[in-house]
Amino acid sequence: MLYIKCPYCGLRAQKEFSYGGDATVKRPNINEEVSSEDWDNFVYMRKSPRGKHIELWQHIAGCRQWIKVQRDTATHEIFQTAKVTEEIR
Amino acid sequence: MSQPFRLNKVGLINRNKKISFTFNGKKLFGYEGDTIASALIANGIHLVGRSFKYHRPRGFFGAGVEEPNAKLQVEFNGHSEPNVNATEMELVEGLSATSQNCWPSVNFDIGAINNFLKMFFPAGFYYKTFMWPKSFWYKIYEPFIRKAAGLGVASIEKDKERYEHKFEYCDLLVTGSGPSGLASAYAAAKNGAKVILAEDKPRFGGTLLTDDVSIDNLSGKDWAEKIITELKSMPNVTVKNRSQVFGYYDHNMLVMFERVSDHLEKKSKFTPRQRLWYIRAKETILSTGSIERPIVFGNNDTPGIFLSAAAKEYMKVYGVLVGKKPLIFTNNDSAYETALEFKKNNVEPIILDTREEHSSELIDEAKSKGIDIRFSHGVIVANGYKKVKSAKIGKLNKDKNSFEKIETVDCDCICVSGFWTPSVHLASQSGNKLKYEEKIDAFIPDKKKQHETSVGAANGSFTLEESLKHGFENGSNLSAKIKETKTEISIPNVNEKKYGAHDKFWCMPLPKNENPKRFVDFQNDVSVSDIEIALREGYRSIEHVKRYTTLGMATDQGRTSNLNGLQLVSNIENKIVPEVGHTTFRPPFTPITIGTIVGREVGMEYMPTRKTPMHEWHEKNNAVFVDAGAWKRPRYYKQGNETLFEASKREAKNVRENVGICDVTTLGKIDIKGPDAAEFLNRVYTNAWMKLPVGKARYGLMLREDGIVMDDGTTTRISENHYHMTTTTAQAANVLSHLEYYLQIVWPELNVNVVSTTEQWAGAAIAGPKSRDMLSKLYPDLEVSNEALPFMGYKEAEFFGVPSRIFRISFSGELAYEINIKSDHGLFMWEKMMEVGKEFGNQPYGTEALSTLRIEMGHVAGPELDGRTIPSDVSLNGLVSKKKDFIGKNSLGREAFNVESRQKIVGLIPIDRKSSIPEGSHIVQDQNAKLPNPKLGHVSSSCWSVENNNPFSLAIMKDGKNMIGKKFFAVSPLKNKSIEVEVISSHYVDPEGKRVRS
Known part of the structure; x- marks a missing residue:
């Protein structure tokens, strides 16, 4: 079970969180034209890297904040966590 | 009631307390502090089970977790448990143990015929044999194999015991209380760190209990006791015996299995039987020690053959002799300690040492005590079927591939030592890639991936001095980093015997013209020839060899067999062991009960139950509940002998004709x-x-x-x-x-x-043509006309003095309202509604009627969405x-979403207007078409339309509304039904939606 440092609550067990996918995906702006290629990339295309991955988690059984976690998908090592408004490196 | 193999005065058992138990129906006794194994051996009983594949007689081999054979069915404290390790289970009054995997009895086992047919049971036997004919698999082979397979019998009774989970955090977790573990825990505790020390056995001290050593002029045992006593008195230390750390998971989380009360005769109702600890440790010391490995020889699985350290432990801890005419077969010095212990107890052992004649402190001592030592000797084959009676021994030639001077010596036990294998299971689970240490022919931890440090024998240090030093240093340094203080501790003086070098010898050659089985893995019945076959058949990767032969699998996880198996593969492949590599060690290190994994999450505690504030009323009024996630919702309110179908029809009809109320709090x-x-x-x-x-x-x-x-x-x-x-x-x-x-x-x-x-509001829907009349009675001061409170209108008003919210919304398709009131007043609201609604024919309705109402209206819900x-x-x-x-929005333009033939919602009615259409049925053109029959859609929701008094279903179907008027078949292979249906509009009742606006 992972040990995730919520930027608001501190180190908490994985069972308090739910996973939310790639955090680097940016939704096209609302009310703006978007090409179907860009849209499809946003909706469907995700990288599945072995190694470092910046991803979203939500502290659902805690402060309910969505957070960013930089994790190694192979070893589960967590390098950094941040608020969603903050950048990871 | 004499115990022929019990020593006088020796051992750590409590001789003042006798414990009676039975084994295969026979009444026996032991002492408090005995395991089932030590008590049976004291009574001269060695034959305890039959082997997995060949049903060969098997006895005890070890004295703890390493035991591969002695798994018993044990009944105690009112429950029956299979595969209990006899060398770990402590004796409790009234315990009853029976042998497994034998029929009709362990003494006469019909399955043993497999042993005489063993040439027909090579590696991969099942894979090869039951391939043909294919149709035989389900009816003949599989049931037969199933019957023959497995060991004990799981109880089908409900487990009445209590199991608990516990979450714990600490600075340092120490796994094992041998010398290095004690030293680590002690040093860390002195630095003020929060320490958990876990010991698998009932007694702390590990090898200190059995080794002839002294520390600071105290015997090993006394020093261990002193340290443990001090640790127990420290508030920052938790000391746990009978606790096995069995798994090492991500981010330094370790899981520990504590046997809380299996050894107790009486316990309180709230004492759990076992407890699972989730421990998040900042640092972990792995002081798990080492396990002696056997030397492989002919019929080396005969009862009466022990690991030499186990024989010593039986003497020193339990005061039990494993035999009175022992042969000690070794390639190293440690077995000499066993020999000396026998000698001390007036038993004359013979030592067979595979090494050439040489000298060391222990050899000299054995010689001086007059022990018969035969260098360059080994056991070729053990004789005896249910118990070893003698052994054919021989002098090894220089290359150690053949022998001379073969003779038979009488013996009643053989104590074997092939040197020591560090227990690296936890380190390996943590992600540590192990490295091969040539000096000890075994793997030790290498570069760490997590915060773990192996010390002592687990790290390949086999001297007490080194183990203590590493323990103190690592315990001190690791905790000093966390606590940022360091208390200096002087490392105690140690007195121990110096061991000479061991012999890299692990398997005796076969005698000429004889072919006895030489077992590598006792638990899985894997012999040298099985591994040879696997390699001959082309299996190269050690992971494949493992799966093909079952070497190192199951509960045993290769504790005694792993390295000998690797040696064999490397010898045949002409590689060195590190090139062969090792198989993956998996948690749990030792078996744990399912009850412990489940913990308190059973029955009603499996998940939370959410009840609405009106639940009590529903219960009193014969509601039959249905689970909606964690919620309990009334499915229908049963009147008399009504069925679900009858009740839901009545409730739905009443909504269409009068008025009904439904709990919508969820x-x-x-x-x-x-x-x-x-x-x-x-x-x-x-x-x-x-x-x-x-x-x-x-x-x-x-x-x-x-x-x-x-x-x-x-x-x-x-x-x-x-x-x-x-x-x-x-x-x-x-x-x-x-x-x-x-x-x-x-x-x-x-x-x-x-x-x-959600939890703050209780909600009730009032639905039906008379709902406005009822509402006006509930809110006498409120204007509720269609003009004042139109469809989709909202008002706030007091409900008999309590603030409430009124929404004019409808799921049933009838004129309807939903009232929300603070949860505390939910029951009050509901009871008032029942009281006031009487004159309008109000009845409560459940989810089944609710579904009926929405389906015939064509309102979509979960099955459509x-x-x-x-x-x-x-x-x-x-x-x-x-x-x-x-x-x-941008996705709605996708091509596939806009093709004309896309599956869309329609309504279906059976042609005969009688047959209900099972949900999940497939819609096909021709019910008799050859498979695969092209599927045009599926039935998503079905009901009995109370409006039209015939079945009606919603379906998601190709071409949607274009199909209206056409006939198809709804087939359900699951229910074995095929119903001819006609496609109609999904809005079966009030398609214009007049009622909700009335």
């Missing part, structure tokens, strides 16, 4: 506040929200970004910047997370707050705004 409710709330809703829902006036509700549809419908519900504008959103019961949590996602990540500039208020449908699939494209952008 609907998800989200309070939305903020100046940008309207803009937010406008982006979240597919329809327009900017112009919704205060005091009005609107039905809304929410999509995922891929265009699929996520949820639907009504949202009401309570005041300028305040909205009340409802979601379906099932999607409540997901919708809240979804909203939070967009507010926190995508549009943080929107000034909006969302919070779940199944994660595959877009708005136009379910006739909701009218709710999709063309003017504005919203979540998922």
Whole structure:
């Protein structure tokens, strides 16, 4: 079970969180034209890297904040966590 | 009642307390502190089981977790448990143990015929044999194999015991209380660190209990006792015996299995039987010690053959002799200690040492005590079937591939030592890639991936001096880093015997013209020849050899067999062991009970039960409940002998004709506040929200970004910047997370707050043509006319003095209202409604009637919004705004979403107007077509239409409304039904929606 440092609550067990996918995906702006290629990339295309991955988690059984976690998908090592408004490196 | 193999005065058992137990029906006794194994051996009993494949007689081999054979079915404290390790299970009064995997008895086992047919049971036997004919598998082979396989019998009784889970955090977790573990724990404790020390056995001290050593002029045992006593007195230290740390998981989380009360005769009702500890440790010391490995020889599985250290432990801890005429067969010095212990107890051992004649402290001592030592000797084959009677021994030639001077010596036990294997299981589980240490022919931990440090024998240090030094140093340094203080501790003086070098010898050659089985893995019955066959057949990877032969699998995890197996493969392959590599060690290190894994999460505690404030009333009024997630909802209210079908029909009919009330508390409710709330809703829902006036509700549809419908519900504008959103019961949590996602990540500039208020409001729907009359009685001071409170209107008013919210919304398709009141008053509201509604023929209705009402109205719900449908699939494209952008809008233009033949919602009625159509049925053109029969759609929801008094279903079907009027078959292979159906509109009742507006 992972040990995730919520930027608001501190180190908490994985069972308090739910996973939310790639955090680097940016939704096209609302009310703006978007090409179907860009849209499809946003909706469907995700990288599945072995190694470092910046991803979203939500502290659902805690402060309910969505957070960013930089994790190694192979070893589960967590390098950094941040608020969603903050950048990871 | 004499115990022929019990020594006088020796051992750590409590001779003042006798414990009686039975083994295979025979009454026996032992002492407090005995294991089942030590008590049986004291009684001269060695034959305890039959082997897995060949049903060969098997006895004890070890004295602890390393035991591969002695797994018993044990009944105690009123329950029966299979595969209990006899060398670990402590004796309790009244315990009854029986042998497994034998029939009719362990003494005469019919399955042993496999042993004489063993040439027909080579490696991969099952893979090769039961391939043909194919049809035999299910009816003949599989049931037979199933019957023959497995060991004990799991109880089918409900487990009445209590199991617990515990979460714990510490600075340092020490796994094992041998010398290095004690030293580590002690040094860390002195630095003020929070320490947990876990010991698998009942007694602390590990090898200190059995080795002839002294520390600071105290015997090993006394020193261990002194340290443990001090640790127990320290507030920052938790000391746990009977506790096995069995798994090493991510981020330094270790899991420990504590046997809390299996050894107790009496315990309180609330004492758990066993406890699972989840321990998050900042640092972990792995002081798990080492396990002696056997030397392989002919019939080396005969009862009476022991690991030499186990024989010593039986003498020193339990005061039990494993035999009175021992042969000690070794390639190293440690077995000499066993020999000396026998000698001390007036038993004359013979030592067979594979090494050439040489000298060392221990050899010299054995010589001086007059022990018969035969160098360059080994056991070729053990004789005896159910117990070893003699052994054929021989002198090894220089190359150690043949022998001379073969003779037979009488013996009643053989104690074997092939040197020591560090227990690296936890280190390996933590991600540590092990390295091969040539000096000890075994793997030790290498570079660490997590915060673990192996010390002592687990790290390949086999001297006490080194183990203590490493223990103190690592315990001190690791805790000093955490606590930022360091207390100096002087490392104690040690007195131990110096061991000479061991012999890299692990397997005796076969005698000429004889072919006895030489077992590598006792538990899985894997012999040298099995591994040879696997390699001959082309298996090269050690992982493949493992799976093909079952070497190192199951509960044993290769504890005694792993390295000998690797040696064999490397010898045949002409590689060195590190090139062969090792197989993966998996948790749990030792078996743990299912009860412990489950903990308290059984029965009603399996998951939380959510009850509405009206639950008590429902119960009193014969509600039959259905699970909706964690919620309990009334499915129907049973009157007399009514069936579900009859009751739901009655309830639904009453709504259509009079009025009914339904508990809708479980609907998800989200309070939305903020100046940008309207803009937010406008982006979240597919329809327009900017112009919704205060005091009005609107039905809304929410999509995922891929265009699929996520949820639907009504949202009401309570005041300028305040909205009340409802979601379906099932999607409540997901919708809240979804909203939070967009507010926190995508549009943080929107000034909006969302919070779940599901638990804060109790809700009741009042539905039916008489609902307005009933409402006016409930709110005598309120104007409730169609003009004052129109469809989708909203009002706040006092419900008999309690503030409440009235929404004119409808799921049933009838004129209907939903009243929300603070949860505390939910029951009051419900009872008042029942009282006031009497004159209008009001009846409560459950989810089954609710479904009927919505299905015949063509209102979609979960079965239609199944994660595959877009708005136009379910006739909701009218709710999709063309003017504005919203979540998922860009996906709706996808080509596949816009093809004419796309599956869309329709209604179905059976041609005979009688046969109910099973949900999940497939719609096909020709019911007799050859398989695979092309599927045109599926039946999503079915009901008995109370309006038209015949079955009606909703279906998602190719070409949708274009199919109306055509006939098809709805086939359900599951229910073995095929029903001819006609396609009609999905709006079966009141298609214009007049009633809701009446």
